[in-house]
Every structure is written in C-alpha cells, then in structure tokens.
Amino acid sequence: MVGVSKSFGGAAALQEIDFAVRSGEVHALVGMNGAGKSTLVKILSGALAPDSGEVLIDGGRHGALTPRRTRALGVSIVYQHRTLVPQLTVAENMLLGRLPRRMGAVDWRRAHAEAAMALSTLGVEVATRAITGELGQAQQTLVEIAREVATGGKVLILDEPTASLGGADAVTVHDLVRKLSSAGISVIYISHHLDEVLGLAERITVLRDGRRVTTAAGADMDLPKLVRAMTGEQLDQERPQRAIPGGETVIEIDGLASGKRLAELTLSVRASEVVAVLGPAGDGQSELFPLLSGQRRPSGGRIRIAGTEVASGSVGAALSAGLRCITGDRLAHGLVPGLTVDENLDLTRRGLDRPWLVRWKRLHREASVARSRYGVTTIQADPPVSALSGGNQQKVLLAKWLDSSVQACLLEEPTNGVDVAAKSEIHHLIDNLAEHGTAVLLASTDVEEVLRLADRVVVVRTGRVVADLPVDGLSRDALVSLTVGGTAS
Ligand SMILES: Nc1ncnc2c1ncn2[C@@H]1O[C@H](COP(=O)(O)OP(=O)(O)OP(=O)(O)O)[C@@H](O)[C@H]1O
Ligand SMILES: [Mg+2]
Structure with a gap:
C-alpha cells in the first residue's frame, strides 16, 4: 500500500499510509481505538476504496479492487465483526456462494465433507451440521477463519480474531497463525492484546490517529515501547485499593439450569462486590447473558435481585429489577447499529422512562455527558x-447500559476490542460502579482483567460451580489453571 489516504465525511481516517507485507511474515497492525x-x-x-494512494498485490496494479477480485488475487480477510449467517449451518456458511453442485443441485454430501475437511485441517472441532448461531463466539470465530483459509489465499488478514476468545481458544488461533506463516502465507494480525502481538509478530506497524508511526521488527519491540508508540505516553495498570465489600446480597442465583450447558449454578454477589465467573469456554458462563437478561427462560432455578424474585424469561422484568446485562456481542444484542451514537445512548433511558417524546437538544446534551464519561x-x-471503530x-x-443508578449488572467481556488506554479507563469506571454499591458479575476470559477487577472468582465446570474463592493471593498461573480446568495449587 503506497500513500493511502481515506476520509469519511471530510474527516481523515487515514493519511498517506505506506504499508508493505512480505510473503510468509506475520505482520501485526496495532494502534488505539479509531487509529x-x-x-x-x-x-x-x-x-473500501481509498481516496488516494495505491494498493499493489505481487507488485502489480489491478485497478479498482473489490472483495471478489482481491480474493481471486489471494487476499482474504476475517472482519472485526462476525459475518456468518446465524440461521445457516456451519457447512453452508463456510461454502456460501460456492456450494459444490452436481447435476444442477447442491451436492450436500460433498459440501459437508469439504467443510469438515477444512475445519479438521485447522484442528477445529465443530459439527458441520450445527446451526451457526447456536455456537459460542470462539467457535464462530474459528469457523470464519477456517472458511477464509480454505479459499487458499496467500495473504490472510485477521482483524482482532481473539478479541472475544479465552486463553485456550486464543492459543488455537496463535498456533494456526504460526502454521500458516511457516507454510508461506502472510498474516496481517490486528490485536489489542499486546503480549500476543509481541509473541507472534515478525514485524509490527503502529498507527496513531490515521498516520503510520513506525514499522519495527517484533524482536526490537517490548511492551513499554509499543504502548509509547501507540499512545505517545506511558500508562499504569495498578490495581487500586478498594474496601472489602461487606454489604447486602444483591444478586442471588439459586440452582439456575439451562439445557445441557448449565446444570446447576448457585452464586451470590453483594453490593460493591465484583465476582468473576470463569471456566473453559462454553462451560456455563456463556449462558449467563441470555438467562440473566431474560432473553431465554431457564429450565430451572431462581434469580433474585435485592431480595425480590425476577420473573424468568422476561427482559422487562430483569430491567425493572435494576439488573443490566451487557453483552459480549455488541452489534447483535447491545446496540442498534443503524441509529446514531446519541440515539443509542438515549434509547435505554427514554425506553425505560419516557417512551413517547424525543427532545433532540436534551438528547444530545445528555448523550454528550455519557460520551465524555466513557471517552x-x-x-x-x-x-x-455502525460507523464507529x-x-x-x-x-x-457500556455508556448506554450503565449509569450510576444500576443496582446490579452482568458484564460480559467489558473491554472486548478496546485499546490499552480505554481498557484502563473502563476498569476505573467499573471500580467506580462498585464503589457506589453496584453488584457486578463479570464474565471475562481475560485473566489480567479478572485479577485487576474481581474480588472473588467462581469457577464453573460442566455446568456446575466447582470453586468459589477470593482473588486476593491468587496468582496469574493459578487463575489460568482454574479456567482451563485444573486446580489453583
Ligand atoms: N464507514 C464509516 N463512516 C464514517 N466513519 C468511519 C467509517 N469507518 C470508520 N470510520 C471512522 O474512521 C476512524 C478509524 O476507524 P477504524 O475502524 O479503522 O479504527 P480501528 O483502528 O480499527 O479501531 P478499533 O481498535 O477500535 O477497532 C474512526 O474514527 C471511525 O469512526
Ligand atoms: Mg477495528
């Protein structure tokens, strides 16, 4: 890419970027949100078409590029948001647009065999007949990567592939990236997990405010240098002292059960307490959002908020009980992509209190407070x-669903895809919430985040609580071992 620039509505998103990728290298692309x-x-x-500048593939110009053409030229991409069709099976998604045919009809047997082959060469264990929308985030990501790898390109772009993956699944992606690169395929790897970037990348390009700051060998970089290049400053990530929570019990989950995934979940969270729920991916904690938000009715058990039972399977009941559930899948369940930022911010407040009247001035004024609070x-x-980074x-x-009056909340991957600076800001905001008495249930696959935020961890395995212990004194390794199914010692 030579001298590439791009603006949106007159505002520059990229200015004069030169960016080159060699064959077989893992080239990381890092930078703050919106960089x-x-x-x-x-x-x-x-x-997207650039406003100016050129893209050369194999040294050649190819005129205006379209996704179809670049794919034919060997460049494939896994976008930051999932692009799978939830209602279709895994095989259909993987072969969409190129399903094998025999005598005019789709050859399903071959389709499933091809999809199964593509998955198994990458070591991904997913049934090709499974309905994609019923898979966990991690599995969906792996399916999408497998789909792009199967097109047999020379360059694979991964835009935050591990943003919503836990340790073990992230390692699957890392292994895959190394495997592809040693097979001569170039990988462009975007991530906010900087330790991951440092462990994987041969070269690292840093963008800041739409400009290229540097391109350096991974071996010449370390965490402080990288953060400085990204932000222009240094950051501290200390865990602040918080009083040990001793308030009333606010969230009580008693024997919650749901299908095969959750056999029996019992836990409680007090006012001002942050409790993290951990476990191998798919082992129960992914059920928390649909069940607690009222999106799905549990097959057994009860949820009480501040002593009052919440009618199960009702979103309205959960909301009016003062429980806010924040999804890890922001575009599907948390935001209305077609509405503007301010309209989204207003929606929860107006939707909950005054449903009919829109006063635009006030809407923008109130929204701007929430915007600046959340940076x-x-x-x-x-x-x-949908146009935001x-x-x-x-x-x-977060700004949309959390305000200081929230009694209890479930935060699913709260810093999914945010940059290092924003991450520590969001951590401060969660500290603040807790300090003001909110009971916080945290479902995060990010071990550092759990250590930084939680007072207590609850480990769920095969759908049951197998451990409930304070975070104080727990080491990073112990926590990792607990997540993947080992013991703390
Ligand atoms: N279609 C669009 N319309 C308007 N503005 C856009 C559009 N796409 C991107 N932008 C803006 O361009 C800037 C760069 O966005 P981009 O998505 O490339 O950031 P990013 O580095 O990928 O950030 P993140 O780490 O948060 O994903 C942002 O300010 C974003 O709001
Ligand atoms: Mg992005």
Whole structure:
C-alpha cells in the first residue's frame, strides 16, 4: 500500500499510509481505538476504496479492487465483526456462494465433507451440521477463519480474531497463525492484546490517529515501547485499593439450569462486590447473558435481585429489577447499529422512562455527558454506531447500559476490542460502579482483567460451580489453571 489516504465525511481516517507485507511474515497492525487499522485492511481487501494512494498485490496494479477480485488475487480477510449467517449451518456458511453442485443441485454430501475437511485441517472441532448461531463466539470465530483459509489465499488478514476468545481458544488461533506463516502465507494480525502481538509478530506497524508511526521488527519491540508508540505516553495498570465489600446480597442465583450447558449454578454477589465467573469456554458462563437478561427462560432455578424474585424469561422484568446485562456481542444484542451514537445512548433511558417524546437538544446534551464519561471518540459529530471503530462501539455499549443508578449488572467481556488506554479507563469506571454499591458479575476470559477487577472468582465446570474463592493471593498461573480446568495449587 503506497500513500493511502481515506476520509469519511471530510474527516481523515487515514493519511498517506505506506504499508508493505512480505510473503510468509506475520505482520501485526496495532494502534488505539479509531487509529485506522480496520479501515486500512478494508482498503487492502477491496471492501473500501481509498481516496488516494495505491494498493499493489505481487507488485502489480489491478485497478479498482473489490472483495471478489482481491480474493481471486489471494487476499482474504476475517472482519472485526462476525459475518456468518446465524440461521445457516456451519457447512453452508463456510461454502456460501460456492456450494459444490452436481447435476444442477447442491451436492450436500460433498459440501459437508469439504467443510469438515477444512475445519479438521485447522484442528477445529465443530459439527458441520450445527446451526451457526447456536455456537459460542470462539467457535464462530474459528469457523470464519477456517472458511477464509480454505479459499487458499496467500495473504490472510485477521482483524482482532481473539478479541472475544479465552486463553485456550486464543492459543488455537496463535498456533494456526504460526502454521500458516511457516507454510508461506502472510498474516496481517490486528490485536489489542499486546503480549500476543509481541509473541507472534515478525514485524509490527503502529498507527496513531490515521498516520503510520513506525514499522519495527517484533524482536526490537517490548511492551513499554509499543504502548509509547501507540499512545505517545506511558500508562499504569495498578490495581487500586478498594474496601472489602461487606454489604447486602444483591444478586442471588439459586440452582439456575439451562439445557445441557448449565446444570446447576448457585452464586451470590453483594453490593460493591465484583465476582468473576470463569471456566473453559462454553462451560456455563456463556449462558449467563441470555438467562440473566431474560432473553431465554431457564429450565430451572431462581434469580433474585435485592431480595425480590425476577420473573424468568422476561427482559422487562430483569430491567425493572435494576439488573443490566451487557453483552459480549455488541452489534447483535447491545446496540442498534443503524441509529446514531446519541440515539443509542438515549434509547435505554427514554425506553425505560419516557417512551413517547424525543427532545433532540436534551438528547444530545445528555448523550454528550455519557460520551465524555466513557471517552467515546468519533471523527464526525454524531455518526451511526455502525460507523464507529470497534473499541468505540464498546464504549457506547457500556455508556448506554450503565449509569450510576444500576443496582446490579452482568458484564460480559467489558473491554472486548478496546485499546490499552480505554481498557484502563473502563476498569476505573467499573471500580467506580462498585464503589457506589453496584453488584457486578463479570464474565471475562481475560485473566489480567479478572485479577485487576474481581474480588472473588467462581469457577464453573460442566455446568456446575466447582470453586468459589477470593482473588486476593491468587496468582496469574493459578487463575489460568482454574479456567482451563485444573486446580489453583
Ligand atoms: N464507514 C464509516 N463512516 C464514517 N466513519 C468511519 C467509517 N469507518 C470508520 N470510520 C471512522 O474512521 C476512524 C478509524 O476507524 P477504524 O475502524 O479503522 O479504527 P480501528 O483502528 O480499527 O479501531 P478499533 O481498535 O477500535 O477497532 C474512526 O474514527 C471511525 O469512526
Ligand atoms: Mg477495528
């Protein structure tokens, strides 16, 4: 890419970017939320046209690029948001647009065999007949990566592939990246997990505010240098002292059960307490959001908020009990992508209190308070949420659902896709919530985050609580071992 620039509505997202990828290298692309990473790779993949500058593939110019053309030229991409069709099976998603045919009809037997082959060469264990929307986030990501790898390209772009994956699944992705690179395939790897980037990348390019700051060998970089290049400053990540919570019990979950995934979940969270729920991915904690938010009715058990039982399977009941559930899948369940930032921020408040009247001035005024509290940055005044960078969408999600009056909340991957600075801001905001008496249930696959935020961890395995212990004194290794199914000692 030579001298690539791109603006949206007059605001510059990328300015004069030079970016080159060698064959077989893992080239990481890092930068703060909104730095321009996704925009750059969308231009490379032909999904967006640059305003100026050129993209050369194999040294050649290929005119205006489209996703179809770049794919034919060997460049494939896994976008930051999942693009699978939830209602279709895994095989259908993987072969969408190129299902094998025999005598005019789809050859399903071959389709399943091809999909199964593509999955198994990557070591992904997912049934090709499974309905995609019923898979966990991790499995969906792996299916999407497998789909792109199966197209047999020379360059694979992964835009935050591990943002919503836990340790073990992230390692599957890392192994895959190494395997591809040693097979001569170039991987462009975008991630906010900087330790991951340092462990994987041969070269690292840092973007800041739409400009390229540096391209350096991974071996010449370390965490402080990288953070400085990204932010222009240093950050501290200390765990603050918080009083040991001793308040009333606010969240009581008693014998909650749901299908095969959750046999019996019992736990409680007191006012001002942060309790993390851990376990191998898919082992129960992924059930928390649908069950607690009222999206799905549990097959057994009870939920009480501040002593009052919440009618099960009702979103309205959960909300009016003062429970806010924040999804790890912001575009599907938390935000209305077609509405603007301010409209989204207003929606929860108006939707809950005064349903009919929209007063625009007041809407923007109130929204701007929430925006600045959560550090939402946009290059335009009030763009649709779908036009925001991933990390900024995450901040809008939190700002939308959390205000100081919240009694209890479930936070599913609260810092999914946010940059290092925003991550520590969000951690401070969660500290603040807890200090003001909110009971916080945290479902995070990020071990550092759990150590930083939680007072207590509850470990769920095969659908049951197998451990409930204070975080104080727990080491990082002990916590990792607990998540993957070992013991703390
Ligand atoms: N379609 C669009 N319309 C308007 N603005 C856009 C559009 N796409 C991106 N932007 C803006 O361009 C800037 C760069 O966004 P981009 O998505 O490339 O950031 P990013 O580096 O990928 O951030 P993140 O780490 O949060 O994913 C942001 O300010 C974003 O709001
Ligand atoms: Mg992005």
